[in-house]
Amino acid sequence: MKVLVVGQGGREHALVWKLKQSRLVTKVYCAPGNAGTGLDVENIDISAVDAERLVKFAKNEGIALTVIGPEAPLVAGVADAFMKAGLRVFGPTKAAAQLEGSKKFAKEVMRAAQVPTAEFRSFTDPDSAIQFVQEREEIGLVVKADGLAAGKGVTVCSTKAQAIEAIRDAMVKRVFGTAGDTVVIEERMSGPELSVLALVDGRTIVPLESAQDHKAAYDDDQGPNTGGMGAYSPAPIANQELMDEVIDKILIPTVHELRRQGIEYRGVLYAGLMLTSQGPRVLEFNTRLGDPETQPVLMRLKSDLFEVLCAAADGKLRDFQNLDWDPRPSVCVVMASEGYPGNYPKGKPIRGLDRASQLADTKVFHAGTAKHGPNIVTDGGRVLGVTALGDDISDAKRRAYEAVKCIRWEGAWCRKDISDKARAAQLEE
Template sequence: MKVLVIGQGGREHALAWKLAQSESVSQVFCAPGNAGTQSEATNVAINVSDIPRMVSFAKEESIRLAVVGPEVPLVEGMADALREAGVAVFGPSKAAAELEGSKSFAKQMMWKANVPTAKSETFFNFEAAEAYLEDREEQPLVIKADGLAAGKGVILCDTKQEALDAIKSLMRIKEFGDAGSTIIIEEKLIGQEVSILAIVSGSTIIPLETSQDHKAAHDGDKGPNTGGMGAYSPAPLVTETMMDEIIEKILVPMVNVMKIEDRAFNGILYAGLMITNQGPKVLEFNVRFGDPEAQPVLMRLKTDLGELLLAAAEERLESIDPLEWDERPTVCVVMASEGYPGDYEKGKVIRGLDEAAQLSDTKVFHAGTTMQEGQVVTDGGRVLGVTAIGETIGEAKLKAYQAVKCIRWDGAWCRKDISDKAR
């Protein structure tokens, strides 16, 4: 079958790479793709939000399965339009994608489903949020933009002044545009974060292997939040008993409540969790593969990804055999542009990719790259996801950083401690 992967980041490169290995897949297209996806797929110059052109292309090429990578086209209704055109789609409807598109909506669903999460309040104007903070005693809080902000609309605040500055940044200065018109103020949960990704279709839920992201920009989880500076899989923190609890108390109730709300879920349900002293609590829900979590998780998957995603899209997921996994752990290190997650320059020539590609058990996934005059250049804040597999977490980390050392461009940087929490 022909498959269309929609998106242009590291997640989409990983999906295209894994789908190209599937016996069930004859050809992979990636729209718009990047400098890396063209090695595994045929890039198509269509913007991720151009729904009419995407539908036309899918029909012209007789696409059997469309896999929508990023959250923005899902929230805008890409999956609905493709389904109406007769294309099988792995990705939730616009109604179901609101679970990521609006954090306040997600909170409402969690309360209805009795899913454990942080206590929070939602505010629609600056004055009300300011008054709420002024009346509270000093305590660590988290301020979140309600809408989509490329994984960066979450501000951790240890003092009241930091919280006041955060709501001003979101609601007055509009740092993330309309995404911050509504905000959520919630208690700051203490613990370690883990990412739980599950393939959902109808009432069938198949959890994928666990992973742990690194959101903060700098070593030791310091600095501003980013879209993710690296990840590893599995996350030893999540025991078998804990996974059973997560399925029972979080995944199943959310899938059920979405069905009750006439927003039946199809695609990836991603639960970002904090493992607290009281057990797992939900920080956020996403409705697509995580980026960078997709890279280390998909590197470990042995099951035919094309067959798996098509079964989910066609609502026959219950017929799929248990997933097969490589038991070895994987580590993904994100290499970023100077200035990220703030302002950064594009167009820097990337050297050493061929050298890194020669290393065993390693794959360099492109995130923010493009081709310019025959050379691979930077085209985003997060540029590459250097991913390796090893007998141990330590070995996988060593291999990933050996590949990182091969690659260079003006201003390239990365965290040096990805996966250290797993030891």
């Protein structure tokens, strides 16, 4: 059977790599893909948000399953177009994708479902938002652009002045474009972060193995927020008791509330959590697999991903309640372009990819790359997700950074402490 993966990042490279391993899959396409996906499968030059051309391609090629990777096409309704055409697609509808596409909508769903999260207010007028901040005590706040902002629309503020500046950036200076038409202001929470991802078919929820992302740009969680500088799986803090609580108090109530509103959720439901002293609280929902969390999670998945995603799309996830996982942990280190998460150059030739690919239990997933003649060059801020399995978390980290050392381009950099949190958590036990 043929599969189409929509998107062009590291998440999509991991998806095509894993789907290609299925005994049932004869061909995998990626639209539009990147240089790395082009090495593993066939790239198709169609934009991820061009629903008409994607549907036409899927019909003409007899695609058995389309997997939509990024949030933008989901929020734009690409999954709806496939469903309308009678094609099997994995990914939530436009209405369901509002959980990620609108932070205000997500918070209102959580409030209605009594899902634990920070108290919030939303504003469409900058003066009202600023007045709200000025009238509050000097406490930590988080200012969020309501719409999609490529992972950069959230500002964590320690002072009123920082919060007011963040409001002006979003609503007056329009730093995030129309995503800043509305802002959500919520109280700042503290505690370790955790990503819990689950497959949902409308009724059945099957959690994936836990992962922990590293959002801050620099070591020791310093610097500005990014789309993610690395991740590891599993997260030692995600014991079974915690996972059961997250499913019972967060995922199930959210899916039920959406159904109450007439929205059936099918796809990945990703809960970004903060483990506070009062228990797990939702920071945000995403409606797709995380990037870079997908890379270390799929490195560990032993079940047939094609079969599992087909079951989710068909409403038959109950047949896949227990997925098979490699017990070994995995670590993904993101290699980024100089200047990221700000402005960065493109077109820098990348060396050493072949050498890194020869290392055992290691896979270099491409995120922001392109092919220029014989060369693979940088084409994004987050360029590569170097991922490795290991006997324990320290071994997985060692293997991942061994591969990182093989790869070079002008201005390349990465965090040096990916997965150290896991090691620290294990030592505390």
